[in-house]
Amino acid sequence: MKDTASLISSLVAVVRDYGNMGFNDEHVQRWLDQFPEEHHKVILTELGNILDKAYLSEMETKRMISEIAADRNIFPEGVGEVRFMDPKQGKGTQKELLQLFDAVISEEHGISIEECGRGEPASYIYIDEAIWSGDRFISGMRTWVREFDDLHAISRMDIIVLAVHTRDLDYITEQMGKILPYTRISLWHFIEFENRLQHAKKVFEGYWPSSGLGYNEETTDYISHIVKMKSRTRDKEIPILRKSAHPKSDAYFTGSMNRKLVERLFLEKGVEIANHMKKPEVYMKPMGYDASRTLGFGSYLVSYMKISEHCPLVLWWEGDGWYPLFPRNEYEGPHPM
Template sequence: MATLNETADNLAAIIRDYRSGEVPEPDRNHVLKWVSQFAEAAQLPILTELCHVFGQTYLSKDKAKQFLSGVFQTADLAGQDQCAFWANANIMDIQLGGNSQSEVRDLFGTVLEEKCGFGLDGTGKAGDVFIYLDDGIFTGNRVRRDLENWLASAPAKAQVHVVAFAVHRGTYFAQNELGKAIRESGKDIAVKWWHMIHLEDRKTYTDKSDVLRPVSIPADPRVQAYVASMKYAPHLRAAGQVGGLGIFSSDTGRQLLETEFLKAGAKIREDSPLLGESQRPLGHMTLDTLGFGSTIVTFRNCPNNAPLALWAGDPWYPLFPRKTNSTTSFEKSFGSWD
């Protein structure tokens, strides 16, 4: 069995390009400092399980580019003359919060340059096909709001393709609301979704979920207090499941992360009173739950839908220091502080 140091090295290698150029490259010491915040007996098992999980759910820049290259040449999307399709397509830049769309657009622009000899400036020659790019889609509400705001300027008839590396199935509510807004606009707009990984997170399918959903509430005072403050009892999953995608190595490994991240998240909330109510122990969620529980992290950022234990800061030491949407919105308008 690998040692703690060896496993820390392995995890650091998986996430090595996280926010490259913005934060120091993750190394053994960084990983060990983060995991030292957990009970000693849990540290090696946590890192071991995360090596398995992030081996599948961490999206490096190379993996992202490979996916976008695949999207470029998908016949069901771009047909047989891909360069002609992408020259006509409108690559949308309409995201109201955050910088993920701009960064994914830029990466796709490099794919276009390599494949066709033109970049983003060479697209948008026709007016009826629109491409909405993003890295991860969780509740789907941001996509919904962006497209609803776009409807006023949209043509009378259009095809929109939403393309993301990871899409969670719980977006059905946002998709339905977007459909209503389109119908109310009186315009003929169709929306199709494309993804690399499709994760189950719907409450009805909790036992088949691909996100963190505890099987029980640990006998931890902070967790117990948090659960007592909830309006409804948390919805728990049945033990023995690793999810349809097999993101977790075993139910034992999955339960370890669920329990330890839940305990750490409750502690972080207690120690960080400025966290909003929706910043729940297992990740951002408007609904009164234990949290979203996503394990998707990309080279450019960690979503707040991931457990607090992965990204929260001061006094907690984060594995993934997170760039917030407010920071990137400022940079879009006025430039970076640097």
């Protein structure tokens, strides 16, 4: 295993362009020092391995946007024939992506996204960074369709995201079918994180702490509180902690023992953060924002624009005595999809 300094430098090389903040070795070391020193190398090794696959740099994001703009499956009659949903109302990462897309099609097609789809278009485009649980996305879609007197007027809807999490994808698909019953709906994405809780025996691409690890008292109490909020049937179907031997496949962590250690450290520190928030929020869980009764959503995804609240608190929370690895100050906005 590399020494700590080399591991820090390797991590910085992957995420150097995050947030225009001058991400450097000293910043990583300050964050790392909040964990026991004997675990620093494992944390850096595993986090570096995850982000090497799950981090979206500005260069990679621009490449994806260019591919989308040139895709004739999405734009069979050219970009000028579709309407982009709410190009002026996007916030946070969505606003950034719309600006990138606008720059690409302006250069390559000589038209802006505001000029696209003038008149009465039948085809619409929704662009955002990712789909997580989908709650806010579905809520926004319900609001948007109220603008139409006749839903038959929306013949096609293309949802374009850089990444998708599969946990609630069936729910999202079902709800979209109800919201737009006469519309042909397509979902386009580059990265897929398989994080269906029911499929965790085979694969689970997200942070989900394991059972049987002997968590500290504060964490054990926190887990017990979540368990009491769930019905016995639901807890058996989707347990709070994943089974120790699952998943069988893992492309992000280097090994099961390291995964268990890192997830335990992130959970215990996350519980500490959650319990000491000055303004606690019921859905802000140790492993990330989640309205479901879990320990948190646990997303791996981080982009150069902003880290999602669906990622573990230890990575982005700032304040209440905690120093973040990925500060969210640069891009304030609503909770992601």
